Amino acid sequence: MSMELLTRIQDNWIVLLIPAISSLVGWFTNVVAIKMMFKPVEFVGIPPYLGWQGVIPANALRLATVSNTLITQKLLSLRELFDETFSAESFAGKLGAVIDDVTEQVIDEVANKHARAMWENAGEFMQNKVRQQVRAEVIDVSRAIAMDMADDIDKIMDIERTVLEAIERHKELMGEMFFEVGRKEFKFIERSGLYFGFLFGLFQMVIWVLYPAPWILPAAGFFVGYLTNWIAIKLVFAPREPVRIGPLTVQGLFHKRQSEVAEAFGRTVATRVLNADNIVATVMESEGAAQMDRIVERRIGELISKYEAHPMAALVLPEEKRPALRAELLERIKTEWPKPGGFFHTFAGESVDLRGELERRMKALDRESYEGVLRPAFQQDEWKLIAAGAILGTIAGVLQLVFIFGDAMDRLSR
Numbered sequence: 140m141s142m143e144l145l146t147r148i149q150d151n152w153i154v155l156l157i158p159a160i161s162s163l164v165g166w167f168t169n170v171v172a173i174k175m176m177f178k179p180v181e182f183v184g185i186p187p188y189l190g191w192q193g194v195i196p197a198n199a200l201r202l203a204t205v206s207n208t209l210i211t212q213k214l215l216s217l218r219e220l221f222d223e224t225f226s227a228e229s230f231a232g233k234l235g236a237v238i239d240d241v242t243e244q245v246i247d248e249v250a251n252k253h254a255r256a257m258w259e260n261a262g263e264f265m266q267n268k269v270r271q272q273v274r275a276e277v278i279d280v281s282r283a284i285a286m287d288m289a290d291d292i293d294k295i296m297d298i299e300r301t302v303l304e305a306i307e308r309h310k311e312l313m314g315e316m317f318f319e320v321g322r323k324e325f326k327f328i329e330r331s332g333l334y335f336g337f338l339f340g341l342f343q344m345v346i347w348v349l350y351p352a353p354w355i356l357p358a359a360g361f362f363v364g365y366l367t368n369w370i371a372i373k374l375v376f377a378p379r380e381p382v383r384i385g386p387l388t389v390q391g392l393f394h395k396r397q398s399e400v401a402e403a404f405g406r407t408v409a410t411r412v413l414n415a416d417n418i419v420a421t422v423m424e425s426e427g428a429a430q431m432d433r434i435v436e437r438r439i440g441e442l443i444s445k446y447e448a449h450p451m452a453a454l455v456l457p458e459e460k461r462p463a464l465r466a467e468l469l470e471r472i473k474t475e476w477p478k479p480g481g482f483f484h485t486f487a488g489e490s491v492d493l494r495g496e497l498e499r500r501m502k503a504l505d506r507e508s509y510e511g512v513l514r515p516a517f518q519q520d521e522w523k524l525i526a527a528g529a530i531l532g533t534i535a536g537v538l539q540l541v542f543i544f545g546d547a548m549d550r551l552s553r
Contacts, residue, residue, distance in 0.1 A: 154348055156543065158340030164360060164535045165336020165367035168528035170329050172368050175524060176516065177314040194523070195516055199313040203306040205515045206316075207299045210408070213508050214500045217296055220491050221289045227282040233489050234281055237482050241281075242274045244471050276445075280438050281482065287434045288486060295427040296418060296487075305417040312411060317516045319407045320400055321375075324393050324513065328371040335367045357536035364532020368525045372517055379506040397509055398502055404512060405498035415488030419477045422487070431483065432473060439469055 176194045184190015195202060231238075246269070261269070288295060306313050318325065343359040374391065381390040393400065422428055443465050476483045501509065517524075 153543070154344055157344040157347065157539075158337050160535075160539060160543075161340025161343055161359070161363050162333045162337035164532055165332035165334075165339070165363050166329065167332070167535075168364040168531045169332035169367055169371060171531060172524040172528050173325050173329060175527060177318060180311050180314070193314065195314040195317055196310045199306050199310050200303065202313050202317075202515055203303050205511070206313075207302050209508070209511050210302070210497075211298055213504060214497050215298060215493070217292050217298060220493075220496055221292050224491050224496075225289045227285045227289070230285050230486070230490050231278055231282045233485060234278075234482065236480060237485060238274060238277050238281060240475065241277045241472060241482075242270060244475075245273050245277065245468065246270060276442055280442050284434055284438050284482070285486065285490070287438065288431065289490070291430055291434070294430045295422060297421065297425065297427065298413065300425065301418055301421040302412055304421050305412050308420075316407050316411060317513065320404050321393070321513045321516070322403070323396065324375045327375065327392055328368075331371040331374070332367045335370055336363055339363045339366065353540060356540045357533050360532035360534070360536025360539070361529050362532070364528035364530070364535070365525055368528035372521065372525075375517075376510055376514060379510065393510065393513055394506060397504075400509075400512065401498045401501035404501055405494045405496075408497055409494035413493055415484050416479075418487040419484050422483075423477050431476070435473060435476070436469060439472060440465065443468065 175191065177196070178193045179191070180193060180196045182190055182192040182197070339359070339362065343355075343363070347355045347359070375393050376391045378389065378391055379394050381388050381395075383389075422431070475481045478484060501512070
């Protein structure tokens, strides 16, 4: 049998291309499968069935719900995080520009608008003295507001809603998150097609040389496309725990990289999903905005009342003008509140270390929970990706038979 095999190969050396072609087919089908997970973001074709939309974009909200469950149940509790790590003193130190802006707003409303002559005649020394005093008061109020917001954080921020609305606004975001977290796993799947395709190609070559039936190459293409996708996905996650096989230690690539993945996940979620822009956008359209307004109105109101009680207030600002001043000042502060660089935008982005908390807790996750970070991206319509690989492999097998190995099959059949 072995001599016959060698003779047949020698007489039909072109069959040596079969492992190389099988390797390319395995690589190509895996690359296509990965691309089909992420692209296109919008459905292309004739809806609802004739066409394609990337698996992850098509199921973005469902996948976001799964990620929400992981984040809120395993990785992040805002209440615990603020109770354990929030420092109003430290946060106030990050508000330099905000403090200066609010200070100037107070001075502009009170002095420039309502007591311009007195303010201009006060002189630079007295103006700076007043400015320093107002700034100190604003810092104290800012600390108080930050503490109030930390105490009511569960009424203000909604992590689940923030994630879902961010994904709804940007469908590509879910794909970007999965790709960033599983970058090396996706690259492994692509490259593994080369290795497994070549290995399967050797068996394919032997079988076809000995039994050169027309159906062998298409059937082999089917199995190469199917198995290279299926095996690659399985090896990403299995085995969960390290297993010794002779001198080798084998473990699923994703599990082996838990510490590295935790850092990527924390960075991606904190900067792309639970960032200040998305948190602010969600809160400002929810009951959380009203809760913050109540806090601001109370604390700023206390500051204004303190100034109104000062003996000089009657000279600077008549009592009948004070309600209008209070309303104008509150409106200006609340308008600037959510803007980039504003108080709440800064609070949302820098009050606590979301990224560090996500990284720390993910590194400590059990294997099953940790697998839930990336596994849903494959489980959703996984069969379609594997089937696509099988179909492409079959087509490649037919093309090989027609354009490359047709003459060799005739000679081998004699």
